[in-house]
Structures are given as structure tokens and as C-alpha cells.
Amino acid sequence: MEQQNIRPGHLTAHQTAQLLGVELGTVRQLVRRGRLTRSGGTPRQPWYAWQDVVTLVVERRPSKAA
Numbered sequence: 001m002e003q004q005n006i007r008p009g010h011l012t013a014h015q016t017a018q019l020l021g022v023e024l025g026t027v028r029q030l031v032r033r034g035r036l037t038r039s040g041g042t043p044r045q046p047w048y049a050w051q052d053v054v055t056l057v058v059e060r061r062p063s064k065a066a
Helices: 013-020 024-032 050-060
Strands: 010-012 038-041 046-049
Touching (some): 010 013, 010 050, 013 024, 013 046, 046 050
Antiparallel strands (some): 010 046
8 A cells, every 4th residue: 555645746656657657666676776766755665756757757768860
């Protein structure tokens, strides 16, 4: 069950995975590789700053060939 009292400007791991279009395990790997930083929550239910998630979404977007 996800935590209901999340701070404004933060996303749960499930929300983060959904926005990135990946599985929860991939979110954990992004944290381990230093590409994403937890910004609150608990070890089992971390939160991520929405700005960090949006940055990853933009980076992962396929570039358009000119």
C-alpha cells in the first residue's frame, strides 16, 4: 500500500515508474546507479522529487532526427 501523506512536489515509486514507463525494479536500479535520488518517504516507500523525475523523462525521450 502506498503512503497517503506524501509531501507536495514529490512522487511515489509507483508514480515515478508509471511516468517513466518502467517497472519498479528499474526505478530501484536508477537509484542504485545514481541517476535518481530519494527525497523522502521510508526505505520501503520512497518518494522522489518531481523535478528529478521530469528530468529523467526528458532525457529518456527519443531524440528526433533532423
